[in-house]
Amino acid sequence: MTADAATALRIHGGRIDVAEKGYPDAPRPWIDLSTGINPIAYPIPPLPPSWFARLPLTSEIDDLCAAAAGAYGLPDGAAMLPVPGSEIAIRLAPRVLVAPGAIACVGILAPTYGSHAAAWRAAGAEVQELSALPDLQAPLDAVVLVNPNNPDGRLIAQDALAAFAERWSAAGKRLVVDEAFGDLAPEASLLRGGPLRRGVVVLRSLGKFFGLAGLRLGFVAMNADEAQRWRDLLGDWAASGPACAIATMALRDRDWIEAARSRLAEDRRRLDATLAAAELRPCGGTDLFGLYESADESDLVDRFARAGILIRGFAHSPRLYRFGLPGDDAGWQRLAQTCARLEN
Amino acid sequence: MTADAATALRIHGGRIDVAEKGYPDAPRPWIDLSTGINPIAYPIPPLPPSWFARLPLTSEIDDLCAAAAGAYGLPDGAAMLPVPGSEIAIRLAPRVLVAPGAIACVGILAPTYGSHAAAWRAAGAEVQELSALPDLQAPLDAVVLVNPNNPDGRLIAQDALAAFAERWSAAGKRLVVDEAFGDLAPEASLLRGGPLRRGVVVLRSLGKFFGLAGLRLGFVAMNADEAQRWRDLLGDWAASGPACAIATMALRDRDWIEAARSRLAEDRRRLDATLAAAELRPCGGTDLFGLYESADESDLVDRFARAGILIRGFAHSPRLYRFGLPGDDAGWQRLAQTCARLEN
Numbered sequence: 169m170t171a172d173a174a175t176a177l178r179i180h181g182g183r184i185d186v187a188e189k190g191y192p193d194a195p196r197p198w199i200d201l202s203t204g205i206n207p208i209a210y211p212i213p214p215l216p217p218s219w220f221a222r223l224p225l226t227s228e229i230d231d232l233c234a235a236a237a238g239a240y241g242l243p244d245g246a247a248m249l250p251v252p253g254s255e256i257a258i259r260l261a262p263r264v265l266v267a268p269g270a271i272a273c274v275g276i277l278a279p280t281y282g283s284h285a286a287a288w289r290a291a292g293a294e295v296q297e298l299s300a301l302p303d304l305q306a307p308l309d310a311v312v313l314v315n316p317n318n319p320d321g322r323l324i325a326q327d328a329l330a331a332f333a334e335r336w337s338a339a340g341k342r343l344v345v346d347e348a349f350g351d352l353a354p355e356a357s358l359l360r361g362g363p364l365r366r367g368v369v370v371l372r373s374l375g376k377f378f379g380l381a382g383l384r385l386g387f388v389a390m391n392a393d394e395a396q397r398w399r400d401l402l403g404d405w406a407a408s409g410p411a412c413a414i415a416t417m418a419l420r421d422r423d424w425i426e427a428a429r430s431r432l433a434e435d436r437r438r439l440d441a442t443l444a445a446a447e448l449r450p451c452g453g454t455d456l457f458g459l460y461e462s463a464d465e466s467d468l469v470d471r472f473a474r475a476g477i478l479i480r481g482f483a484h485s486p487r488l489y490r491f492g493l494p495g496d497d498a499g500w501q502r503l504a505q506t507c508a509r510l511e512n
Numbered sequence: 513m514t515a516d517a518a519t520a521l522r523i524h525g526g527r528i529d530v531a532e533k534g535y536p537d538a539p540r541p542w543i544d545l546s547t548g549i550n551p552i553a554y555p556i557p558p559l560p561p562s563w564f565a566r567l568p569l570t571s572e573i574d575d576l577c578a579a580a581a582g583a584y585g586l587p588d589g590a591a592m593l594p595v596p597g598s599e600i601a602i603r604l605a606p607r608v609l610v611a612p613g614a615i616a617c618v619g620i621l622a623p624t625y626g627s628h629a630a631a632w633r634a635a636g637a638e639v640q641e642l643s644a645l646p647d648l649q650a651p652l653d654a655v656v657l658v659n660p661n662n663p664d665g666r667l668i669a670q671d672a673l674a675a676f677a678e679r680w681s682a683a684g685k686r687l688v689v690d691e692a693f694g695d696l697a698p699e700a701s702l703l704r705g706g707p708l709r710r711g712v713v714v715l716r717s718l719g720k721f722f723g724l725a726g727l728r729l730g731f732v733a734m735n736a737d738e739a740q741r742w743r744d745l746l747g748d749w750a751a752s753g754p755a756c757a758i759a760t761m762a763l764r765d766r767d768w769i770e771a772a773r774s775r776l777a778e779d780r781r782r783l784d785a786t787l788a789a790a791e792l793r794p795c796g797g798t799d800l801f802g803l804y805e806s807a808d809e810s811d812l813v814d815r816f817a818r819a820g821i822l823i824r825g826f827a828h829s830p831r832l833y834r835f836g837l838p839g840d841d842a843g844w845q846r847l848a849q850t851c852a853r854l855e856n
Binding site: 182183184185186200203205209211212215217218219220221222223224225226227228252253255256258259260263267268269270283286287290291292375379380381382383384397400401402403404405406407408409410411414 | 526527528529530544547549553555556559561562563564565566567568569570571572596597599600602603604607611612613614627630631634635636719723724725726727728741744745746747748749750751752753754755758
């Protein structure tokens, strides 16, 4: 394991190729628990070649957006646009929200997904880490938060967040609420509350709950008066044909959504119980992943990797680890066996 | 046919849903000749569900970029990044190339694909239409051109364009060369020439020649020193899993590429011959589409639409029409029959 590989494994989950190179002797196949992606993805239907060949029709994109509004909610006077993965919306948000050339100061509720800070810094903003929602008087132009948060699952209730959004935006400040894991806490979504004020942006993702990270599809919702600035950057065909068709189906499939929520809640309880054998204490998460504190300082990314299991460590919190859910019995068994061995 | 629908059909090709509503009595299926997309697309292989589920690995994105460099060429010291459709690269180019807050003046070789002007105007730039490459002394910060051009096929030879790019960029000015149809004129591509100077950007697309517009994949190439600004806006996963895998295959498939070039050249000659029956005179194009001048002022978009054939008209050139290639014998026959009827 090279130092570079170890660092890469602590920056973003899912780097199975890096892990394989770093641990060539680990048992195969690798079990990837380093992400918060549902391992039992929405089933991919047969894909007519025409979905790849032609651009999605306006009517198909309208259907996609209607399906998203149906699944997520959408306040009156708000607009929802598809994006090719919510990552790109994270990257574009500072460019849309801050006037060109204005140096912004953004507060980000930390710790959280690293791309938010990277995007604002790249746009020239000064980034401050926040531990709670700031006062209106705080010298900030924008606030970014992930709700529920990754990796600790911190959840801000809808009424509290809506009240903050109202006051914050009334003061001419911007708010980005990344609801990438919002399918696990629909009651907290700003999309199920009152109007989205100008300057408030909500992000959603098909990647996590539906297990379709490779599809690259997300949504950005905002006050309809501010939709044109996003359209200007995204153009008319931000969603691929397959993404358009598959996501429209997935978002309308209430039975699958309900069944997945139940199964994930059950699997999350099983994950806590399984990791207890390795003296890993749950300290947050959602039903797609848990954050755990280890009893000592040993490097568990390394120890699990030797067993062919990729987990997520954090550069600045050496005793905290994020575990996603195994997708099958073989995965659960290897995880349990590895935990049992760690105790010795 | 409503006025709105007629306008929509003249803004962008491929709007079969709009055409169907406007002409409910036209014969089905509609034959879409309104785009410059290869109607015989690169064949879609079986798609493992994992391509949709997980993010593309770094190694897979590296493979994709290597395949693109192999197919398109890539000068020493240049970088090539995948984008989710070249449309989004067109939209982002002004943001990458012009300092935030600086009001730019851009010259666009016209007439051409409308999104370039839309993107620069949305970024606050002043847009001038050019009929040829400008003098160095022209009061322009940037030039945009499509090579070969859509819809007229105007081609600037590589040596002339490279010499212009060298002088233009040395003067601190920007150049965007959209090679969306560059697969039909590889000898003219800037990617097969000398180094890409700072401020020069080249766009490529999988949508046209490979017939994979729904896949949403393109590339942006630039001097490697300027790649980070694009990465900052695109993030690490701009290409979907299916796009990554299918495009890597397609770009490496030299046999398919050669066969498609030959077939398209032959079909383009057949298109000219077929349309001659309707007194349509070829006045430009590439092997993916032809631009034709009609003998009179009658509205051929309307007359072909009544026969279930969607072609492309242009708001400001009422006697010019762009025709793409039929994809099968039935399409060729209906086109020929419709041309014969038009004469009467």
